[in-house]
Amino acid sequence: MPGYPMLFLMICLLIVVIAIPNKVCGDPRPVFKPNADEGDIESLLRVLEKVLALDDSELVALVPEQSGFRFVDCPNCDGGAEENQLTWTIDRPDEVYCQFCEMRFPNERFPENGTMEVRNELDEVQKYPYWEAPFPPPMELTLALAPLAPDKKYRHYFRAKGWFTAREYLSNAAQQLAELYYLTGDENYARRSALIIDRFAQVYPGYCARYDHPFRAKVVFSGEQTFPYPVSPYLAAKWAYWAYGDIPYNMVFAYDLIHESGVVSEAAKDRIENDLFHASVRFVRSYPITLSNMDPTILRGLISVGRVLNEPGYLHEAVDWISDLIHKQLFVDGMWREGAVSYHNQTINGLEGVMQLLDGYSDPEGYVHPESRERLDDLDLADAFPLFVKAKKIQDLLKYPNGRTVALHDTWAWQERDPLEASHSLLFPGVGHAVLGRGEGEHQLQAHLHFSGAYGHAHADLLSITLFAHGQERLSDIGYTWTHHRQWASSTLSHCTVMVNGEEQTRGHLRDPSDGNLTLYVAEDEDFQVVEADGIRAYPEMVEEYRRMLIAVGISEEDAYLVDVFRVKGGQRHEYILVGDANHDGTAETSLERTGFDSLLPSGVKVVFPSGETVPGHAEGHNFHYGYVKDMTSSPAPGEWQVDLTSEGEPNAEVRVHGRSHLDGDLIFGQSPSVRRAEESEGRLEDYKMATLIHRREGEDLNSTFVSVLEPFAGEPIIHSVERLSGKPGDVILKITRGDGVDYIACTSEHGILEVEDLTLHGRMGFVRERAKQVAGLTLIGGTLLRKGDHQVSGEGVISGKITGVLRKGRGDGIDGLVVDVPVPEGKVVQGTTIIVKDGAGFSIGLRLDEISERNGQTVLLLQDDPGFEMTADGKSRHIYFPGREWEGTNWFEIVNVVKREFQ
Structure with missing residues (x-):
């Protein structure tokens, strides 16, 4: 729908399924076969109808000679969001229009009344025409950027918005044309794809890095400015609106498909490979690795260039990068560090996609990475990371x-x-x-x-x-x-x-x-x-x-x-x-x-x-x-x-x-x-x-x-009445009358003793269910006694002690478990009980108990999963995964025993 987040569309692009048939980099092309067959030809032709109607000169002329802007607000309406209302079409390439009010820009009411000029790396003057609003931007630039836009003007770069969208449209068209060539063998499609890619290779060296953020003034950096730019990592970009997407992988896939077509000259190949693909990798890799939710986008570009251009160094870096994203940015339960399901899914699906790009890869014969002294052979990362296998399941768990x-x-x-x-x-x-x-x-x-x-x-x-x-x-x-x-x-x-x-x-x-x-x-x-x-x-x-x-x-x-x-x-x-x-x-x-x-x-x-x-x-x-x-x-x-x-x-x-x-x-x-x-x-x-x-x-x-x-x-x-019974301050005792009986729920404030009417609780919680005025069931949590009238149940209460050691399968221990300093009675603790682990830094988590065992005379609580932390002999502990905390001090465990008894 108009206005829906572009991020969703980006994710859709990321999940293009590519089959990788070749085991060794440098094998006959294409390295990546598209997930398409003859049944897709008609739909591709429909999508490309307007592109195919242009002659070569008209098509090449549409390739923007300057980098554009994504975020340009519609000054005529309040539809959409995030200054992303405007779009561009190939039918009217010199203007943009609003997806909500349908006004076209520039126009007489909103004319281009000024021009920003900047000199690029090739010492060429680039011009960015704009309409200037009679009020400042909603937000000011950061202190580092403010000197680059001192007049604080709110400028709408309509034409640059068109350039940005045209770049996306044409680079996608290059890939679609290449797929048509692959499916039909018609060299004309390959030639048209090559025209687009080569033209981008010709203009890319002149693209300026720019800062493009909604609600703020735009900043285009001159060719004299280079790394480090005065912005947070990846916020100065040449291709996308941020540099995570600055490696044009869609055109890399296209180039792979048409490389052996015979229509790409050696001079064009040199420009495409060096002035566009390698140059974009150099630009992006000038930033530090931040291990963010957008890193799979970088990796998609890095891996595609590495495989298509036979650069094994790129691929070794990618494998290490993937491993760091998993082990340093996922919690022990597999959740992405930000805790937002959308960003978890984006990251995990993106990582799964880039792993597929590496399927079956082997380094060229005789190659060994110069730093790690390792080589990659017949890669299959699908099950290489147990934590990632867990992470893939979350999108089907955290749903209503x-x-x-x-x-x-x-x-x-x-x-x-x-x-x-x-x-x-x-x-x-x-x-x-x-x-x-x-x-x-x-x-x-x-x-x-x-x-x-x-x-x-x-x-x-x-x-x-x-x-x-x-x-x-x-x-x-x-x-x-x-x-x-x-x-x-x-x-x-x-x-x-x-x-x-x-x-x-x-x-x-x-x-x-x-x-x-x-x-x-x-x-x-x-x-x-x-x-x-x-x-x-x-x-x-x-x-x-x-x-x-x-x-x-x-x-x-x-x-x-x-x-x-x-x-x-x-x-x-x-x-x-x-x-x-x-x-x-x-x-x-x-x-x-x-x-x-x-x-x-x-x-x-x-x-x-x-x-x-x-x-x-x-x-x-x-x-x-x-x-x-x-x-x-x-x-x-x-x-x-x-x-x-x-x-x-x-x-x-x-x-x-x-x-x-x-x-x-x-x-x-x-x-x-x-x-x-x-x-x-x-x-x-x-x-x-x-x-x-x-x-x-x-x-x-x-x-x-x-x-x-x-x-x-x-x-x-379903409830007839709810009565709160009197107790000590902080105690909560509820009598809930429902259709066929009464429930009593009692919680003590300090795990103490609670006595109300004929209800007695020694412990943390108690639940009493009555049917037809008779006690039907008792559940005691973390206590030694729960009594209602003549019915009662007793339990072990809370079992607690120190954790003296941690065992992990991931470290080669053969089991996941906690070594503790107190005996835990077998048969008194239910399998699946959640152990509360309180670490020396003051944080606590829950780990599921599998069974109680003994090792070298010590009690071991066997766990159903990785505990996610380790202890050293000198009393220090550390997380294996995110958030990667290290701490000193005693780690404690607590088992809240649960006993249930039914009477009818």
């Missing part, structure tokens, strides 16, 4: 039952795969994400708790939850956008979490992480699943406690409910936030008497919203995101309350929120931008909203335990 991708961090919520037949609980301990899942077909439920750090493309969303039930998302995370609502979509206030003091959560970075810590994960029983995480790093030096527990309780094959316990201590304002379905209109309904509520901001504060995705917003020192929540009403928060979050999505269902926090404050009901349905069009953002519910408390040194039962239901509610 309808196939939509779970929108973690900067993830496009519209991406989807095949629907799920059944949902199950999942733990991603490395990145920090848990799924409580159950059910089959239309009765699937997924509740997600997110507790990851921030390592790029992150949201301020620690301890946020989402919920999918009855066929739709019911509590959403907006996900990614390139519109001016990007900062809203990534804000704390747009997520189902708790905001403290009206401030955004700290997003952290490698040197100062904001990761959450897993504290409990119990998911073996589909009818009672629990996850808890600590997120105190979200508000450093502001809170003493910031912890959330999410419990999924099954009632039948069709229905379940959630219990949400969020503990926050410290600060002067706590705001418990729930947002509804971001895919459909919805409301927050209640029987409470409400009055109008003007603003979440102090009276009179003026809000300036971002005008572009990276343009700053502000609200006179306050959190400007408050301004996005509108159409508000409020009610004093009673001790117990009920709100229904409705959705117009089909099948029709809603989430009833049974608030049982027993806290003061205000309930605030509003509507906030849901973003997704605007389909990346700035002008439609205000058309779509989602229900927003906020429980706000204010006071000194607040201590809040927000307790809610979240009941998704279609038709009639």
Whole structure:
């Protein structure tokens, strides 16, 4: 659709399947055979119809002699996003048009009224005509770049936008013509492809590097300027808008197909190979390797040039590069470092594609790499990296039952795969994400708790939850956008979490992480699943406690409910936030008497919203995101309350929120931008909203335990009543009456003793299910006793101790395991139990137990997977994979024993 992210189109281009028949570089061409057959000829001819209608001189004349710009805003409308509304066609090559308002540029209203001149490396003057807006760019250049555009003018380079798009169009046409030659043997197609490639080889040496970023002034570097450019790596580029895409691999594939056609002269071959392909590699490789999500694009170019031009050094570098991306940038669970599913998929699919380009490769006879002294023979990297095999599975795990991708961090919520037949609980301990899942077909439920750090493309969303039930998302995370609502979509206030003091959560970075810590994960029983995480790093030096527990309780094959316990201590304002379905209109309904509520901001504060995705917003020192929540009403928060979050999505269902926090404050009901349905069009953002519910408390040194039962239901509610029973401060004891009985859920605040009526709990958690006024089942978590009336169950409680050693198959130990300093009773711990590992640096993850063993007189906890860290004899430890931390101090383990007993 117009305006949808170009990144998606780039990814599609990356996934061109190429068969590689030749085992040795230098074998008869083509090295890469296209994934096409005679059935594709007609479609290729249709695509190339306008190209084939041009004579040679007309075709060559379309090749841009100067590098262009991708980001040029339409000054006539607010459609689209990220200054990417304009496009170009071969029919009218001297102008561009807007995909939304359809205005063509330049025109009488927006004429070219100025020209920027720059001298290139060949000492030629290049001219960039522009229309200058009567106001400055939305964002200023960085301090390093500012001297290169001192007048701070907002200039629209319409013609350069055409050059940029024409370059993409013609380089793709060269590949398509080459494929036609391969399929038909018609040398005319090869000749036309060669004309385009050779013309690019002639003009490329004169291309200037330029800085092309939305909302900022353009900078074209003169030929005298070279590395290092005063920008972040890869942001000065000659070919694409950033240098990750500056090796023109599509024309490398084309050249491979036509190389032996007889239509490419030796002089042309020399220009193409040296002035274009090798030159582009030299330019890109002048940057440092940053191991980013765009590196597969570089690798695609590097490998294609290396194989087609017989440069084994390029290929050795590529193999090492691939290995570093996997081992240094993936968590132990296989997740890409940024934690965003879209960027994970982009990176992993891109890596899989470049590995395929290396399939079967062998170095030329006698070749040994001059530095490593190694050679490559009959390469097959598909299963060479166990962590990569794990990473490939994630895109089919982190998806909702309808196939939509779970929108973690900067993830496009519209991406989807095949629907799920059944949902199950999942733990991603490395990145920090848990799924409580159950059910089959239309009765699937997924509740997600997110507790990851921030390592790029992150949201301020620690301890946020989402919920999918009855066929739709019911509590959403907006996900990614390139519109001016990007900062809203990534804000704390747009997520189902708790905001403290009206401030955004700290997003952290490698040197100062904001990761959450897993504290409990119990998911073996589909009818009672629990996850808890600590997120105190979200508000450093502001809170003493910031912890959330999410419990999924099954009632039948069709229905379940959630219990949400969020503990926050410290600060002067706590705001418990729930947002509804971001895919459909919805409301927050209640029987409470409400009055109008003007603003979440102090009276009179003026809000300036971002005008572009990276343009700053502000609200006179306050959190400007408050301004996005509108159409508000409020009610004093009673001790117990009920709100229904409705959705117009089909099948029709809603989430009833049974608030049982027993806290003061205000309930605030509003509507906030849901973003997704605007389909990346700035002008439609205000058309779509989602229900927003906020429980706000204010006071000194607040201590809040927000307790809610979240009941998704279609038709009639499944819960009759929710009563919170009295206990010690911090204890949570709920009596939930449902159709055929009563559930009791008890959580102690300090793993202590809890006694209420005829219910006794010694331990961390207890679950009692009654049917027909009789105890039907007891589940004890991390405790020694759970008793209800005359029925009881006992357990081993919590088993903890020091980790004295780590065993890894990847190191040659033969097993994955933890050597511990205390005995663990066999038969008392359930296989699949999640061990909580607390490292000496203060971080914790969950590892799945396989069985208990003994080695050399020591207890060994055998694991189902790689522990992901190692210990040395001198007391130091380190991550094997991302984030690559090293630390000193004792590593501890904790096994929270779970005992379940059924009585009927």
